[in-house]
Amino acid sequence: MTGSAYAGALGLGAAVVLLCAVVTLWRRALGAIVRVLAVQGLALACVAMAIGVHEHDAGLIVVAVLVLAAKAIVVPTLILRVVRHDPASRETQPLVNVPASLVAAGALTFLAFAASRSVTSLVPTVVGRLIPFGLAAMLVGFFSLVTRRKAVSQIVGILLVDNGVALIAFLATAGVPLIVELGASLDVLLVVVVLQVLANQLRSRLGTTDLDQLVELHD
Amino acid sequence: MTAASQMIGPIVASFTQVIAVAGSGLILIGLLRKVRAHLEGRVGAPLIQPLRDVRKLFRKERLRPDQATWIFPLAPVVLVATVGAAVAITPLITTHPAMGSGSDFFALIYLLLAGSTLLALAGLDAGTAFGGMGSSRAVTIGALAEPALLVTILAMSAAAHSSNVPAIVHATLSDPASVATPQRLFALGALLVVIVAEGGRLPVDNPATHLELTMIHEAMVLEYAGPDLALVSVGEAMRLTLLLGLFVNLVAPWGIATTTGAAALAVGLVVLVAKVAVVGAALAVFEVFTAKVRLFRVPELLAGAFVLALLGVVSGVVVR
């Protein structure tokens, strides 16, 4: 792969990851949000694949396929199953309204670019300069987790944080050691399975997955 | 002779642009309606029907509300004048329009804004409830679209190191791969949303609605009749054509004339007409499949455009 095509592909992939994170703040329908998450997983897998092909690293290519299977196919399917059973499958009024969340996402992007200067200076290649995209996606995911009320939206927030961290891992180090990446992907899958089970239990117990209803434990 | 032709060439080019846009603007509107009609299973009015409507309106009686002041008749004229001036300095057919060095992106936007601001004032001037409502809605949308627009211009200017529109188009011409960078894609996405908002198309405003409560632009010009209404229609059509032509030349400027020779201008004109027709048809198809967004959701849409443009700026600053 030629240098500039490689850089272009990576840049596009990283930008799509960040874009998907911002779009999840924008859309209200939970089904649409989960589909955006699938697109983000796809972009992440493409980034990993591009790096793997460029560096001739077979392990990374395996990881890319794993990421594609887990984050773009399996996880969104599992979540969509939870969403489909929920009659009110739209995000109810979030704690911060949509335009303000979008502006906050812009501010968080700036913050991410400022905070990752030290890291990008350590990896001065064109790949390293894309690391702030991952950090911004992670921060946007964190924000989404904090300001959304539905259980599914919180699952989506966790996955956004995970995807952002995975993007940084791929870009910064051309992948962490295989065993750790495998463990990380497996854990993401397990977490989603656990969350789905819990969401089902919540729904059967409480009749809703609206986390606003869970207010019994507090000080 | 060459100095004179260097001066005349751009003037001729700009003149051609204005005539072409003025003529074909209404035909573009006709094309949009025709595409929409076909998709809805109707035959639809012929392409030149808007031209016929305008000609009919020019012959009608000039009616003005009693309490209207001098703003009311002035607004359509100013609208057409500012849009015409904007068309003259935009690189639509050629990258050397008249006053090329003064063809600044910000100036262009504010020329357009001057016309629509005056039109909004005229809506208030008419003294009716619907005029005021339409004006306030239009101004709200304009105010929300403005930050997005400014940041989009910043993103595009940063790439070309200048906010001169011909320079930006030149930069894209000389480096075709730069269109695929995340920065340009984000900025162009934001620009598309803003153009839809400013041009009064779905999903922001329905140009074909007859229900006063859903009107935004139509309510603003509800009191206009006769030649005034004709001028308003022509102005709005030219505005949409200008915005679409500008968008097309920022995305895919190939075919635009880089000199002001007659042959190049002719080619540029044909290419522009073709490109705008394609984009217009695509817009019409998109409109058929989109529902109008509720008014209090429009800020979300425009905030999304703003953040998109912001991402474009940020990614451009870093990924150099």
Place this chain on the structure above:
Amino acid sequence: MLALVIAVPVLCALVSGLVPWRRATGWLGAASAAGVLVLGIALAVGIVDGRPVTGVGGILRADALSAFMVIVIGVIAVLATCQSVRYLEAEIAAGRCTRRHASLYGALVQGFLATMLLAVLAANLGVLWVAVEATTVVTVFLVGHRRARTSLEASWKYIVICSVGIAMAFLGTVLFYLAALHATGHGAHPLDWTSLVAQSHRLDPGVLRLAFALIVLGYGTKVGLVPMHSWLPDAHSQAPAPVSALMSGVLITVAFYAILRFKVVAEGALGPAFPRTLLVIVSLLSLALAASLLLTQRDVKRMLAYHSVEHMGLIALGAAAGSPLAIAAVLLHILGHGLAKGVLFLTSGEILLAEGTSEIERIPALLSRRPVLGGIFAFGLVALLGFPPFSLFVSELNMLRAEFQVGLGWAAVLSLLCMAVIFGAVMSHGRHLLLGPKGSDAPAMTPALVAVPLIGGLVGCAFIGISAWPLEPLLHAAARVVSP
């Protein structure tokens, strides 16, 4: 031998999971915990005299610190698994739990032990991360075991907050990896702890600052440090008592062990100032929060959970001091706190079983109505508050000494203030709970099988408080690992 330490609970988990629960499987679980303890002691004896042990192709490694943690895990696991038998029997008898659920519980507890052991025995920081993440996944279902509304809410909060924390810890680990790669080129096993420590002076300071902050925030979530603590009171109060004992006694300290490992590397690269400042800030915030919220607690287990936050704050402050004395005191505190908190949680579980509620207002005069339980609870509170002869007195005193020696005297004074407030709060709650007018019922007796392990735990806590033998050489060796 290292593989054996982990294999024992794994095997037991498989057995417990496959058969419907019986008393025998419960005692098997206790036996496996005892086995872990014995193996840990053997490991420690071997290491103190000789060198660190590696196993399973270098993935596992045990030095003095790891061996100490294995002992801690083993001791509290023995206590908890013994009580689990009674807990599960009572739940099944009351019809709140089926035998299938009980066998799942048994398997999960053993799996929990296995993952914690993997975490403390990992040689590679990446494997450490995987193990800590695994503990979260395994304990979620344990927290929600009772399937009540409140336990579901608690387990939801637990997994959401801890997943975010773990993701941040992953990013921190990745940044450490990046710095190591940059310093050494593509060496083998850049995340191996010993090689990281050897290379630590060559690691880029800017990246390491960001990375260590992420580690403290990320693993600090699992420790229960402010600002990521909000899952802790809910999870620890809603979980079944043996699970609360394990989580509050051991799991949070295993997560702190992870922070200690990273701290050694960070100190090598950044010097002591930055890690110290970060840990001091986090610990003072935790102490302040625990002090303010303990005043208004109404539920026994929630009170104990917030008390854990306080002790984690104290441990963090001791670790911030960083001198060998401080670290030895921290490790002693980990053991003592684990014992005392474990005993207290188990006792409160008994109280819950006997009284049917765990609200302080509704359990008056425990000492007169159930003298044995009340007595154990009273002594446990005394131990936790740091009275002699219990070991927490010694460890807290030494931590304060070390903090003054290092120049963190002001922080020590602030922590003393918070501890005074907490002292008052806990005494007041304890008074409500334990003392009061004697009712007309005769005092109820507690079966010896229940009381003996609990009393044994308290006695052990006192024993190591009076004389640190035989742990002294191990403590010093472990402290040298962290602050050479």
